[in-house]
Every structure is written in C-alpha cells, then in structure tokens.
Amino acid sequence: MFAGTHPLRTPERLSDIGVLDQPEACALDSDGLTQLMAAMRPRLHRYCTRMLGSAFDGEDVVQEALFNAAAAFPAAGEILRPESWLLGIAHNAALDALRRRKRQGLVESDEALANLADHGAQADARVAAAASLAMFLHLSIIQRSCVVLADVLGYSLTETAAILSVSVPAVKAALHRGRGRLRELVDVSEAALPRLAEADLERLRAYAERFNARDFDALRDLLSEEVRLDLVNRTRLAGRKDVSIYFTRYAEAPSCSLALGWAEHRPVLLVTDPAVAAAPVAYVILLDWVDERIVAIRDFRYAPYVMESLTVQRL
Numbered sequence: 001m002f003a004g005t006h007p008l009r010t011p012e013r014l015s016d017i018g019v020l021d022q023p024e025a026c027a028l029d030s031d032g033l034t035q036l037m038a039a040m041r042p043r044l045h046r047y048c049t050r051m052l053g054s055a056f057d058g059e060d061v062v063q064e065a066l067f068n069a070a071a072a073f074p075a076a077g078e079i080l081r082p083e084s085w086l087l088g089i090a091h092n093a094a095l096d097a098l099r100r101r102k103r104q105g106l107v108e109s110d111e112a113l114a115n116l117a118d119h120g121a122q123a124d125a126r127v128a129a130a131a132s133l134a135m136f137l138h139l140s141i142i143q144r145s146c147v148v149l150a151d152v153l154g155y156s157l158t159e160t161a162a163i164l165s166v167s168v169p170a171v172k173a174a175l176h177r178g179r180g181r182l183r184e185l186v187d188v189s190e191a192a193l194p195r196l197a198e199a200d201l202e203r204l205r206a207y208a209e210r211f212n213a214r215d216f217d218a219l220r221d222l223l224s225e226e227v228r229l230d231l232v233n234r235t236r237l238a239g240r241k242d243v244s245i246y247f248t249r250y251a252e253a254p255s256c257s258l259a260l261g262w263a264e265h266r267p268v269l270l271v272t273d274p275a276v277a278a279a280p281v282a283y284v285i286l287l288d289w290v291d292e293r294i295v296a297i298r299d300f301r302y303a304p305y306v307m308e309s310l311t312v313q314r315l
Helices: 030-052 055-075 082-100 110-114 125-130 141-152 157-164 168-185 198-212 216-220 245-251 304-308
Strands: 223-231 235-238 257-263 266-272 283-290 293-299 312-314
Touching: 030 055, 030 082, 030 141, 030 304, 055 082, 055 304, 082 141, 082 157, 125 141, 125 168, 141 157, 141 168, 157 168, 198 216, 198 257, 198 266, 198 283, 216 245, 257 283, 266 312, 283 304
Parallel strands: 223 293
Antiparallel strands: 223 235, 257 266, 257 312, 266 283, 283 293
16 A cells, blocks of 8 residues: 655646646547656645645645546547646635635625726745745635736646636736735734644653554544544545554554644644655645544545645644
C-alpha cells in the first residue's frame, strides 16, 4: 500500500510531462483520460482549494470532479481542449460545493461590485501566492475563479474566459476587483487558533505515542466496527477487519513518526517520513472519533500536493 515515493512538486501544464503534445489543441481519447486526470490532479486541487478556502474540502471537490469527468466522458464526444474541459468540470463541482454551503452564486450584483474597493495598481501572482486560503473566501465567486486561474495557475485571459464560460471583459473586470481586494487582505493577521480541549489533545497525543512506539495492536483496538479509511488518491476501505491492514503497512515503514499539529481550525497528525519527503512535515492524517473509537481515518500520504496549500502548526 505504501510502496514508492512521490515528488512534492508537479509540472504545471500537461505539456511539461508529455501527456499531451498540444494540451489545448488535440483530441482526448479514452486511453489518455486516466493520464490526464492523474497529471492534472495537483492543479485541480490548487484551484478547488482556493475556491473552497480549504485544502481538505478542496480534495473532496477534486474527487467529485474526477468522478463527474469519468461519468461524462463517454457521451462527451470529441474533446479538443482536454485541460480546459477538466478544469471546467472542476469549476462546476466547486460551485456545487459552494451552493451547498449556501454561499453567494457565480454572478455578483452591481450593488456588491459598487461596494468593493477598486485599486488602480494591478496585483500580480505574488499577491495571490501570499494570500491565505481564508482570504480567497472574501472575494466573490467570479473574482475568486479568475484570480486563481490567472494569477495562481497562470492561464491567459482567453483561457480563463473559456474555462468559466464568460467573456474576456468580464474576466478583466473580475481580476481588477479581485486583485484589489486581495491587496487589502494580505496584511491582515490570521485569527488566533482556537484552544483544543484537553481531552481531545490527550487522545491525539496517546495515538501518536502508540504509533511512534509501534504499538499497532493498541491502535487497532481503537477502531470502530464501521471505521472508514480514505487513503487519499490511492484507495478507500471500510470496516475494522479491512482497515486493520492500514497499520500493518505502517509497521513496514520504520522511518515514519507522528506529532500533534493544527491545520484549518482542526487538530491533525503531522507525519515526518524521510522516505516520502525531506520536508519536516511530509503529509498529514486526520482522525474522527465517536465515544473513544476511531470512526474515520483520512491519510494524505499519496496526495503530497495537498501540503502545497496547507498551513500547519505544531501543538
């Protein structure tokens, strides 16, 4: 399950790795669909993460978008611009997720635009890069989409307009206002971290200590009968019997260790593993508990791109 390692950086465009010689001008066949989705997954995550304001929620939307793309592909006909096609599906999945949150829709009102500060100086990619995920949520949906596509992912105005199915003037206007709004926000301090309840902190600390001591039988004893495992970008398992093998695989990874951390207003387990990445934190693991039993494990070992958008702190 844990064989192999994964790079922390991935090519920005499909042409960088030869998946498609001309990514925006050649037809996509069924043999190339899997390659397209694998190559684009980190890029889709960067987009969805900023649309949702969460690296974790962004990964949920990426999974939904890839499922939707696979379902739509047989009836899609000839796809001449596969990268834009897949990004468009991810954009729609992000909008669906935002609608489920009952947030503002894609089209903003003239009154809302009039109330936004309008700066003459154009922000560049450095401003977007400096912005936290939470800051993107202060932009309207159309502003957010345009800033992420143009300033984070590097698409042209024409490409951005095609992906979003809007006009180039609409993209220019949204970029102008979105960039100005981000300039207002980049110097705002983040809110203080909420205090973690002592019982929750002790439970996570005990899990990490047992893991680092390689007492995996004790960790198996914590699993509920209906526990779910999401080894992101690799596999999903359900039920205590099947999920138990998860710890067997970690027993074969002696360089791996856990520490307590905080990310996106929730406690996480920070994983250090030189076999996966040289960074101090290679990836994170999320645990959900009910009545002292683990009911869900979400492990990002095989989704290193998530760390590019995730800010973590040690507890």
